[in-house]
Amino acid sequence: MALLPSGLASGPQEGSDDSCPIPLNVGTVDEFDWFLPLIFPRCAADYRPMIERSPVELLAIYKLTDYFQMHDDHNLCFNALTVHPDFDPALKLYSAQIHNMKEWREPAVAALLTIGTDNLSSEQKQWLHAFNVDGEPFYCLLAEKRFYLLRKRIELAEENAECVQHESCNKLRHVACTTTWRDFWAFGVIPHWLNSAEPCTEAHVRKILGDVKVHKLDIHPPCWYGMVSAMTEEREKPLPPPTLFREQRVLEKLVAKLG
Numbered sequence: 001m002a003l004l005p006s007g008l009a010s011g012p013q014e015g016s017d018d019s020c021p022i023p024l025n026v027g028t029v030d031e032f033d034w035f036l037p038l039i040f041p042r043c044a045a046d047y048r049p050m051i052e053r054s055p056v057e058l059l060a061i062y063k064l065t066d067y068f069q070m071h072d073d074h075n076l077c078f079n080a081l082t083v084h085p086d087f088d089p090a091l092k093l094y095s096a097q098i099h100n101m102k103e104w105r106e107p108a109v110a111a112l113l114t115i116g117t118d119n120l121s122s123e124q125k126q127w128l129h130a131f132n133v134d135g136e137p138f139y140c141l142l143a144e145k146r147f148y149l150l151r152k153r154i155e156l157a158e159e160n161a162e163c164v165q166h167e168s169c170n171k172l173r174h175v176a177c178t179t180t181w182r183d184f185w186a187f188g189v190i191p192h193w194l195n196s197a198e199p200c201t202e203a204h205v206r207k208i209l210g211d212v213k214v215h216k217l218d219i220h221p222p223c224w225y226g227m228v229s230a231m232t233e234e235r236e237k238p239l240p241p242p243t244l245f246r247e248q249r250v251l252e253k254l255v256a257k258l259g
Contacts, residue, residue: 050080114199
């Protein structure tokens, strides 16, 4: 409360009555409506823990607890926002830029890349137009990278549709390997990989491949593992990343541009 301005001794005291309020240069009426129950929970009959409050409420609390130097509540609020399942990724990224929260940037950008700009609401687009990167609204850069990744996903789907024959597999045996891999790729991976309605990440595809019980499939195991390792085994730089880690590199470069 030491931060609150005091009135002049010669005039009316600020805060003495409704006609002489204490001026505050931070926050809106709505933000204080969400913040005050934290200070006066009995009056507001609001004893909810941080994680049960909405992200909009938490952002107001985060802002005002910082202003009033309420460090414990500020940290609790930050932790709740970081893991909140309903924190819209566009709002999360916008808030990360406003409050310089580096921890929020990568998960927010990753979610936005999987959603795609064509599925963003007008409000989400407004948040992403509210700050610039490289001299243009971040929304434009996001749309460009999303289109690039979609094109690369289509290329990946086509490049890996055929099973590469392992040196230990004979030509006759490889006929079954080709059919098995092609069917699995077409029906087990592609519907997830290219489905914009239900976003799928590289990590999810790696999990799909890793969960397969290869011994139950009509495929020569070295042929299977050769295909999977080519897409998933990380390599030392300057070698190019495997196909199912390339989006991660794009994500890292995009996040780095945010500062």
